[in-house]
Amino acid sequence: MQATTLGYPRIGRARDLKRALESFWSGERSEADLEATASRLRATARDTQRAAGLDVVPCGDFSLYDHVLDTALAVGIVPERFAGLTGLRRYFAMARGEKGGAAPLEMTKWFDTNYHHLVPELVRGQRFQLSDAAQLLSYREASAGGVARPVLLGPVTLLHLSKAPGFDPLDLLDGLLPVYANLLRVLKSAGADWVQIDEPVLALDANERLQAALRRTYDALAFEQRPKLLLTSYFAPLGDNLDLVATLPVEGVHLDLVHGAADLQPALAKIPADKVLSLGVVDGRNVWRCDLRRALTTIRTVADRRDASRLLVAPSCSLLHVPVSLGREHRLDPELKSWLAFADEKLGEIATLSKGAVYGAGAIEQELRVSDLVVACRAASSRVRNETIRARVRSFDAKSWKRKSYDARATAQRATLALPLLPTTTIGSFPQTDDIRQARAAHRRGTLDTAGYDQAMRDAVAYAVAAQEDIGLDVLVHGEPERNDMVEFFGEQLDGFAVTEAGWVQSYGSRCVKPPILFGDVQRRNAMTVDLAVYAQSLSKKPVKGMLTGPVTILKWSFVRDDQPLEATCRQIAVAIRDEVIDLERAGLRVVQVDEAALREALPLEASQRANFLRWAVESFRIATGGVGDATQIHTHMCYAEFSDIMAAIEALDADVISIEAARSDMSILSSVAGHRLNEVGPGVYDIHSPRVPDEAELAGLIRTAVRSYAPERVWVNPDCGLKTRAWRDVDPALRALVAAAKTVRAELAQ
Numbered sequence: 001m002q003a004t005t006l007g008y009p010r011i012g013r014a015r016d017l018k019r020a021l022e023s024f025w026s027g028e029r030s031e032a033d034l035e036a037t038a039s040r041l042r043a044t045a046r047d048t049q050r051a052a053g054l055d056v057v058p059c060g061d062f063s064l065y066d067h068v069l070d071t072a073l074a075v076g077i078v079p080e081r082f083a084g085l086t087g088l089r090r091y092f093a094m095a096r097g098e099k100g101g102a103a104p105l106e107m108t109k110w111f112d113t114n115y116h117h118l119v120p121e122l123v124r125g126q127r128f129q130l131s132d133a134a135q136l137l138s139y140r141e142a143s144a145g146g147v148a149r150p151v152l153l154g155p156v157t158l159l160h161l162s163k164a165p166g167f168d169p170l171d172l173l174d175g176l177l178p179v180y181a182n183l184l185r186v187l188k189s190a191g192a193d194w195v196q197i198d199e200p201v202l203a204l205d206a207n208e209r210l211q212a213a214l215r216r217t218y219d220a221l222a223f224e225q226r227p228k229l230l231l232t233s234y235f236a237p238l239g240d241n242l243d244l245v246a247t248l249p250v251e252g253v254h255l256d257l258v259h260g261a262a263d264l265q266p267a268l269a270k271i272p273a274d275k276v277l278s279l280g281v282v283d284g285r286n287v288w289r290c291d292l293r294r295a296l297t298t299i300r301t302v303a304d305r306r307d308a309s310r311l312l313v314a315p316s317c318s319l320l321h322v323p324v325s326l327g328r329e330h331r332l333d334p335e336l337k338s339w340l341a342f343a344d345e346k347l348g349e350i351a352t353l354s355k356g357a358v359y360g361a362g363a364i365e366q367e368l369r370v371s372d373l374v375v376a377c378r379a380a381s382s383r384v385r386n387e388t389i390r391a392r393v394r395s396f397d398a399k400s401w402k403r404k405s406y407d408a409r410a411t412a413q414r415a416t417l418a419l420p421l422l423p424t425t426t427i428g429s430f431p432q433t434d435d436i437r438q439a440r441a442a443h444r445r446g447t448l449d450t451a452g453y454d455q456a457m458r459d460a461v462a463y464a465v466a467a468q469e470d471i472g473l474d475v476l477v478h479g480e481p482e483r484n485d486m487v488e489f490f491g492e493q494l495d496g497f498a499v500t501e502a503g504w505v506q507s508y509g510s511r512c513v514k515p516p517i518l519f520g521d522v523q524r525r526n527a528m529t530v531d532l533a534v535y536a537q538s539l540s541k542k543p544v545k546g547m548l549t550g551p552v553t554i555l556k557w558s559f560v561r562d563d564q565p566l567e568a569t570c571r572q573i574a575v576a577i578r579d580e581v582i583d584l585e586r587a588g589l590r591v592v593q594v595d596e597a598a599l600r601e602a603l604p605l606e607a608s609q610r611a612n613f614l615r616w617a618v619e620s621f622r623i624a625t626g627g628v629g630d631a632t633q634i635h636t637h638m639c640y641a642e643f644s645d646i647m648a649a650i651e652a653l654d655a656d657v658i659s660i661e662a663a664r665s666d667m668s669i670l671s672s673v674a675g676h677r678l679n680e681v682g683p684g685v686y687d688i689h690s691p692r693v694p695d696e697a698e699l700a701g702l703i704r705t706a707v708r709s710y711a712p713e714r715v716w717v718n719p720d721c722g723l724k725t726r727a728w729r730d731v732d733p734a735l736r737a738l739v740a741a742a743k744t745v746r747a748e749l750a751q
């Protein structure tokens with residue numbers, strides 16, 4: 001029995017990677033500095049995992065930006081437009097774009113997580129070649145001090161996640177497999193005994209096309225001179241893919257026994273006994289301490305039937321999705337803290353379980369007792385349940401969210417808002433400048449008092465409103481300066497949530513989030529956003545949008561309690577947001593946006609669970625937004641473009657206006673939107689994830705595409721997402737170009 005992980009957080013304890021990347025991009029630090037930080041981070045990850053008692057440590061799980069991009073580069077998938085570039089310049093151009101340069105790769109969510117990966121671009125007749133030695137180097141680096149297992153993204157998942165205009169990416173599999181075979185040979189000759197090959201497509205519902213590709217792949221890779229393969233999938237049960245997995249010619253299989261506990265018995269029956277099983281019993285997606293006794297029972301069930309030398313104890317998935325260490329949390333309530341385990345604490349749990357499995361429960365008696373106590377205390381804690389909240393939440397039913405028809409609402413809204421055709425707006429946030437962040441940091445440290453901080457935020461709002469007036473936007477926002485993050489900000493104010501000091505998790509590249517911890521019943525104590533929204537509205541005659549995060553997004557981007565169905569938790573958040581929407585309307589705001597940026601990402605991977613999820617997700621949104629009058633215009637926003645499969649649910653949200661990401665994919669989302677009654681739609685025309693500043697002609701072209709596929713009187717013009725990551729020097733010209741482009745197309749339509 002050996003203890004292992006599938007991957008470790010890359011960003012470092014103090015977000016060292018973020019700082020190293022951003023200073024490299026700004027030209028302050030050299031490539032050598034960046035590589036030195038990366039190498040130090042990999043060494044620290046290895047040392048930490050070994051010191052925690054892990055027997056096998058993964059390598060190659062580190063990435064400077066994204067592991068899907070790394071894999072694409074390793075096999076030579078480089079779009080033609082980057083052909084003139086090499087090395088890190090090419091790498092980051094593909095990841096983020098360059099000013100005045102080619103557009104970067106698209107970015108999308110890694111399965112149902114808040115981690116974004118880049119989308120490799122394939123062409124017909126795509127040639128592959130082994131072109132990057134990163135895996136080999138990381139293996140050499142890691143194996144110097146102990147047993148290391150290289151991690152590779154599998155060929156089927158790589159192709160499945162890639163863009164292949166007009167053809168099936170899996171058609172290219174035969175050309176790709178020899179490159180993987182070469183890579184495996186190289187790793188073998190460097191000494192790698194095992195390679196972890198991640199094929200999370202196996203968490204998707206079984207389909208013949210993927211299954212055939214997986215069969216073809218692992219048959220082709222079943223040659224003698226290669227390392228043994230540990231095939232992993234995670235985030236959902238293998239389900240109907242289990243029969244396939246059980247018969248693939250690989251030497252080991254990982255099971256996510258947290259999200260796929262139902263796989264265990266069939267896996268034991270079907271996976272041949274001579275294969276290694278990796279038992280993912282520690283939750284790699286959430287922050288609750290593992291119920292060690294329960295996990296040990298699971299491991300024992302397997303150990304009773306299998307040779308222990310062929311078992312691994314592991315987290316359910318890579319630890320990429322949880323913060324690094326609880327060691328940096330000094331302000332968390334001690335009771336709540338005692339319930340938690342971040343990545344480093346999870347390493348300890350894995351090592352303990354492996355010890356308990358080898359030497360018996362007696363060898364970990366102390367740890368089991370503490371774990372039992374935590375489980376019992378959490379279940380009995382008065383912090384978790386509040387009957388008053390529960391009674392109030394139960395009182396909301398379909399009557400509470402019924403609004404009049406869109407047509408009736410639109411008439412009322414047109415009368416009060418008096419907007420032009422193709423109204424222009426933004427998604428909510430304006431640049432989080434150094435001044436804003438420093439004011440917040442000073443306030444946190446106690447060197448700026450609350451009055452001073454509030455004034456700094458009001459100044460930022462005034463600046464944003466004046467800028468929007470000057471630029472000529474039609475519906476304004478206050479700019480969200482007071483929000484460290486669109487979810488954490490609400491987590492700080494709602495009962496039932498706790499926030500961390502340093503619980504950072506990578507979202508994309510150098511960008512991180514600090515998901516709040518939703519541990520108990522949720523309610524709103526006080527108005528959370530009304531003051532600044534009212535202040536912003538007082539500065540302009542144009543309508544200002546109140547700005548809130550929706551219940552599904554708050555739920556999805558928090559670490560959520562696992563002691564009740566998500567539906568019940570989401571409803572509680574919905575009622576709290578409803579109170580805020582109503583307060584904004586009462587305070588005079590005529591437009592309120594309730595972002596559901598995470599709705600698509602929250603869609604369960606298993607098709608059988610989707611309808612139920614979509615029902616309660618839609619109900620939650622409608623509870624949140626259904627308390628206002630007809631003339632109040634409800635906007636929502638989603639910054640994840642893959643939603644052709646949830647269009648009916650998006651329609652059922654019945655928002656008056658929805659803004660959606662579209663720019664990086666050349667408005668291809670419009671083909672899904674057309675044919676649906678989505679009321680009014682704002683397909684994003686400005687890709688805010690890139691430092692590129694779009695020009696007016698490019699934006700006008702995208703707006704023309706939009707009005708060709710959707711009735712012009714229902715089209716809005718806006719960026720893809722919030723502007724918090726950009727600088728005013730870029731935002732200002734980009735939004736001026738956006739307003740000018742809207743005017744140009746408006747004039748064309750009037751002819």
Ligand SMILES: CN1c2c(nc(N)[nH]c2=O)NC[C@@H]1CNc1ccc(C(=O)N[C@@H](CCC(=O)N[C@@H](CCC(=O)N[C@@H](CCC(=O)O)C(=O)O)C(=O)O)C(=O)O)cc1
Nearest residue numbers: 114437440441483484485486487507510511512513557725
């Ligand atoms: C829309 N997106 C979001 C997602 N998930 C969320 N939870 N929130 C989102 O907005 N998922 C999908 C996308 C992902 N997009 C982004 C975009 C931008 C960021 C980002 O910029 N993150 C920031 C961190 C934001 C934050 O919390 N800032 C704090 C400052 C924290 C800080 O740096 N503190 C310093 C201390 C400073 C001092 O004391 O001197 C420190 O801790 O060292 C704030 O504003 O107060 C980032 O920098 O990565 C994320 C996702």
Ligand SMILES: N[C@@H](CCS)C(=O)O
Nearest residue numbers: 427428429597639722
């Ligand atoms: N209102 C938020 C939405 C991001 S998804 C923002 O503008 O940053």
Ligand SMILES: [Zn+2]
Nearest residue numbers: 597639721722
């Ligand atoms: Zn967004």
